[in-house]
Amino acid sequence: MSGVGFVQPWWLLLSLLALLPLLRRPQDEQVFSWTELLPPDPAGRWRQRLEKALAVAGLLALALGMAGIGLPQTVATRQGSGAEILVLLDRSASMDAALVPRGQVPRVDKYAEPKKRKIARRALAKLAAGRPHDVFALMMFSINQFQVLPFNSQPEMIQAAIQAGGVGSGLGDTDVGGALLAAIARFDDRPANGNRILLLVSDGGAPITPQTRTEIAANLQRNKITLYWIYLRSFNQPPLAESADPAYDRSVEVAMHRFFSTLGTPYRAFEAESPSAMDHAVAELSRQQMLPISYQVKVPRADGAWLAFLCAALAFVLLLALRMRHLALPAARQASSPAP
Secondary structure, eight states: OOEEEESSGGGGGGGGGGGGGGHHHHGGGGSSSGGGGSOOOHHHHHHHHHHHHHHHHHHHHHHHHHEEEEEEOEEEEEEEEEEEEEEEEEOOOOSSSOOOOOTTTTOOOOTOSHHHHHHHHHHHHHHHHTTTTTTEEEEEEEEEEEEEEEEEOOOOOHHEEEEEESSOOOOOOOOHHHHHHHHHHHTOOOOOOEEEEEEEEEEEOOOOOOOHHHHHHHHHHHHHHEEEEEEEOOTOOOOOOGTTSSSGOOOHHHHHHHHHTTSSSSSSEEEEEEEHHHHHHHHHHHHHEEEEEEEEEEOOOOHHHHHHHHHHHHHHHHHHHHHHHHHHHHHHHHHSSOOO
């Protein structure tokens, strides 16, 4: 905690009123010819001191309550098990099409449900919900890339960012190489904190130039990033499991998979032909990356005004009780004294 804060600090000027009970009032002074004639009254002196203390405390507490005293919002570091995960989600037009498993007849309407991007969003939401200690970031790409959510550990913000991927329609072209470089750059200048994962979610590939390949390999190694590719493969796309087959030499997806396999950094691909296969891929990924990690959580502001008002009320009630008892004493003594 960084200290006490106030919502409306100008109300602290009210605390100056707490000086009033300490001032001498003319009506409190009485003239006696000889003070030695007065009987000792230690109880009365302590009562006066207590009344002043209660009045001062009540006014101070009232001022603090009106000012909105409390502990400000802070960010606390916690320890858990998880990873830093940047999700790079394909936002090209092909992701708006239905996911048709191999061996099935494609629908007449290629944009019928279940759409690839909807399947991806649902699975990613499950991944984030099942890993509350992870630090997530989300980027989307087509011909250009854009950041949806910077690294964040707030579950509500992460879920909202994932659902934002369903807004609008995708674009035609795709630049996977540029998107990978932009995603890797998000890890630059971040302190090493547990495992670092770059999760590419895409339904296909795109040609990557030799220069871009060199930069991708070097940057992945420099930032110690593990690359995962969830490949949403439809019925007419080549399987990555058969990437060694020369028949697929001209496939951009196979070429990209072969390149990823030679990076020199950890890499694994998952093929998803259906919603259940997508869920299985996400579950398998979640089981593999659970190492110690530090993450930050926001500690909300703690309001202390209610406690200040309670203290003020107690002080004034006690003060009123003392004053009423003091005023009632002369009448009680007079009533108990014998009649002349």
